[in-house]
Amino acid sequence: MDFSLLLVVAVAVTGLVWLLDVVWWRRRRRARLVAAEAGESVTLDDTARRKLTREPWPVDYARSFFPVLLIVLLLRSFIVEPFQIPSGSMRPTLEVGDFILVNKFTYGLRLPVANTKVLDLGEPERGDVMVFRFPEDPSVDFIKRVVGLPGDRIRYEGKQLYVNGKPVTKEVADRNPETAPGEVRFKEWLGEHEHAIYNNPRDPGPQMREVVVPPGHYFMMGDNRDHSNDSRYWGFVPEENIVGKAFAVWMHWDGGLPSFSSVRLIP
Incomplete structure (x- = not known):
C-alpha cells in the first residue's frame, strides 16, 4: 500500500x-x-x-x-521521512530494526507520488547512504551506499571494490567481531566517507567485471558485502527512483521495548 x-x-x-x-x-x-x-x-x-x-x-x-x-x-x-531497516544488507552501519531519518531535499525537491523533481538542489555523492525505489519493483524502498556515479567504471573482484580502475582503500578493523562471528570488519573510504563494511573470508562472494554507470544512473552496494542484494545483481538505479539521503538513526526497535541508546548520525 x-x-x-x-x-x-x-x-x-x-x-x-x-x-x-x-x-x-x-x-x-x-x-x-x-x-x-x-x-x-x-x-x-x-x-x-x-x-x-x-x-x-x-x-x-x-x-x-x-x-x-x-x-x-x-x-x-x-523535508524528512522516517524509514525502518528491514534487513541486514547495510550492517554494520545499520542494523535490522533501526529507525532512520531520510533527508528529502538534499538531492532536490520532488512531488509526492509522482516523484518528479521540481527543484534541483544537489546530486548524490560517492559514499552517501541513499534510499531509493527498487528498479524492479518501485513500490519497494531499498537502502544502499552510493559507490558509482554517472560515468564511473565499477569492478568488484576478490572482495575488492575498484572505482575507475583504482582499488577503494580499506583496512582491517576486526577479524572476528562479536556482533558478526566469522566476518571480518573493515574500514573503507569512499570519497570523503569513512565507514565500516563486512566481508566473509570463507565465501568467495560475487565477482563482477567492470561496468560503466550510464548517465542519470547510480551503482549501489550494501555495506554487508557478501549479504546484500544490490547493483551487482540487478543493475543501476535511475535518478528518478531516488527518495533521499539517509542521515541519522533516531531509534532502534527489535520487537521489545524501543531503544534510543543507538541514536547516531550515519557515516
Whole structure:
C-alpha cells in the first residue's frame, strides 16, 4: 500500500470538504438561521441557534484533520521521512530494526507520488547512504551506499571494490567481531566517507567485471558485502527512483521495548 498516495488523497478530500464548507455550506446554514429568526415571533435561544448552524460531522472532521494531514504531507514529502531497516544488507552501519531519518531535499525537491523533481538542489555523492525505489519493483524502498556515479567504471573482484580502475582503500578493523562471528570488519573510504563494511573470508562472494554507470544512473552496494542484494545483481538505479539521503538513526526497535541508546548520525 502506497502511504504517500493515501496521504495525498486524505489531504485532498479533507481540504475539499473544508473549502466547500467555507464557500458554500456555511453560508447556507447562516441563511437558514436568518430565515428561521425572521419567521419567528420571538428570538431563538442559543440552543436553537447552535442547532441550526452546527457543522455536519464530515465538515467537523475535515476542519480538524486537514491542517495536521497537510503538515505531515509537506514534512514527509519535502523535508524528512522516517524509514525502518528491514534487513541486514547495510550492517554494520545499520542494523535490522533501526529507525532512520531520510533527508528529502538534499538531492532536490520532488512531488509526492509522482516523484518528479521540481527543484534541483544537489546530486548524490560517492559514499552517501541513499534510499531509493527498487528498479524492479518501485513500490519497494531499498537502502544502499552510493559507490558509482554517472560515468564511473565499477569492478568488484576478490572482495575488492575498484572505482575507475583504482582499488577503494580499506583496512582491517576486526577479524572476528562479536556482533558478526566469522566476518571480518573493515574500514573503507569512499570519497570523503569513512565507514565500516563486512566481508566473509570463507565465501568467495560475487565477482563482477567492470561496468560503466550510464548517465542519470547510480551503482549501489550494501555495506554487508557478501549479504546484500544490490547493483551487482540487478543493475543501476535511475535518478528518478531516488527518495533521499539517509542521515541519522533516531531509534532502534527489535520487537521489545524501543531503544534510543543507538541514536547516531550515519557515516
